[in-house]
Amino acid sequence: MAMSTADHKLLPTGHERIDHMEMRGIVKRFPGVLAVDHVDFDVRAGEVHALLGENGAGKSTLMKILYGLYHPNEGEIFLDGERVTIKSPSDAIAWGIGMIHQHFMLVPSLTVAENVALGLKSTRAPLLDLDVVSARIKELAKTYGLQVDPAMPVWQLAVGERQRVEILKALYRGAALLILDEPTAVLTPQEVDDLFVTLRQMVSDGHALIFISHKLHEVLAISQRVTVLRDGHFVGTVPTAEATKASLARMMVGREVLLTYEVRAQQAGEPRLRVEGVRAASDRGTEALRGINLEVRAGEILGLAGVSGNGQRELAEVIFGLRPATTGQVVLDGQEVTGKSPCDLNKLGMSYIPEERMTDGVIRDFTVAENLMLQEHGLRPYSYSIFMNPRAITRRCAELIRSFNIRTPTQETPIKSLSGGNIQKLVLARELAREPAVLIAAQPTRGVDIGATEYIHQRLLDQRAKGTATLLISEDLDEILALADRIAVIYEGEIVGVVDRAEAQVEALGLMMAGVHREAVAG
Secondary structure, three states: OOOOOOOOOOOOOOOOOOOEEEEEEEEEEEOOEEEEEEEEEEEEOOEEEEEEOOOOOOHHHHHHHHOOOOOOOEEEEEEOOEEEOOOOHHHHHHHOEEEEOOOOOOOOOOEHHHHHHOOOOOOOOOOOOHHHHHHHHHHHHHHHOOOOOOOOEHHHOOHHHHHHHHHHHHHHOOOOEEEEEOOOOOOOHHHHHHHHHHHHHHHHOOOEEEEEEOOHHHHHHHOOEEEEEEOOEEEEEEEHHHOOHHHHHHHHHOOOOOOOOOOOOOOOOOEEEEEEEEEEEOOOOOEEEEEEEEEEEOOOEEEEEOOOOOOHHHHHHHHOOOOOOOEEEEEEOOEEOOOOOHHHHHHOOEEEEOOOHHHHHOOOOOEHHHHHOOOOOOOOOOEEOOEEOHHHHHHHHHHHHHHOOOOOOOOOOEHHHOOHHHHHHHHHHHHHOOOOOEEEEEOOOOOOOHHHHHHHHHHHHHHHHOOOEEEEEOOOHHHHHHHOOEEEEEEOOEEEEEEEHHHOOHHHHHHHHOOOOHHHHHO
């Protein structure tokens, strides 16, 4: 297949290596938005070049241009010094460019081998050659430590295994340059470590990797260079060895960002939330909680630390009435509320920031205003009998949008059009506006940028100062150490220890997260 312009290469059938990819003066306009404004970016073989920026900074747009999903209004792309035109993902793949999307592009009902082969011509057409595909998958898996069974249906795979399939799919198609768009957003810490082992192996084999992220510690751990975008503009490129979390955060946001917080000492009050001997089953019917005992006091943040999948989600759902407890009880301000509905718990003073904001926190096709009013639309002054009061609703939504700094074009904008950070701010606004006695905050900053994270942390500390009892469930140990007064560690559905933050040591917490009880750690 030849390009139409004489100064372009022939599209190759596969690339062993791309020594240098360069994007010059890239501009991308959408109606009313200049998403990318004359940005330069490059990557070389044998390096990880991180692309940093807040949500909406233009990172994903720039990479979608490189992958052929968007077409630039201005600018040029060069591979090894020669100008190329990439009109589609098929062109990008043919040039040796692959992309791992944040939301995996896999067919759940098909096997690993079928997903990898999807869209490719069989060597034995019209018959399938899945045996050949499976053999090649096993070769690549062995080379890069991406262990996965080619015959396994994708729907049966864990999240980390699905990501391996996406990487194998790109490598199978001959990707010499790989774009990874927020590759760690849905991974456990162990899966992140495994991914980084694979990426380092790919770099040593001469691949060029572009790593899109807003997790500063991961960028510092895996990359050789970092480029920062802000509001669609190029801010700068720095060698990772010369960068710090503080300097990168300043480049991203344009001001100094608080990475640590002054948590003022205050006397915790009486227990407002108690969980006593709670047991509960997982979605698979196995026991997820095995006799949980916890208490959260007025004016304190209790951090619940642990590796993903150890019962955190089930505990939050039991407390908020979304999952039945098989035994035990939940007590709110002295009143047993085990099994009460979320609606009843809201009325009693409990709020909940769910782990999965897009499935449990908002309704995707509703507007910003509709999502803000989900729990109050039936109350006065927002409605009278069966009639809504649009003026009161508009006034209330404008107040919440302003006070929680939610960036949205209008109140009528569909929620799915907002960035992750602004959706999370909306959930926060809705849940905190009622001044709750007890707040369950599950992964409140997962997948949001550093500016929104700073804002959310400050809001949680504000609630602490007002006397709210907050259960902060997070897989980010740095977040828990920054905010929590006490830290409880959960492992396989049991609390293995509770420590005051002043006495907490990362090494000891790590051992507890691996299942070693506090007494054994102390001994």
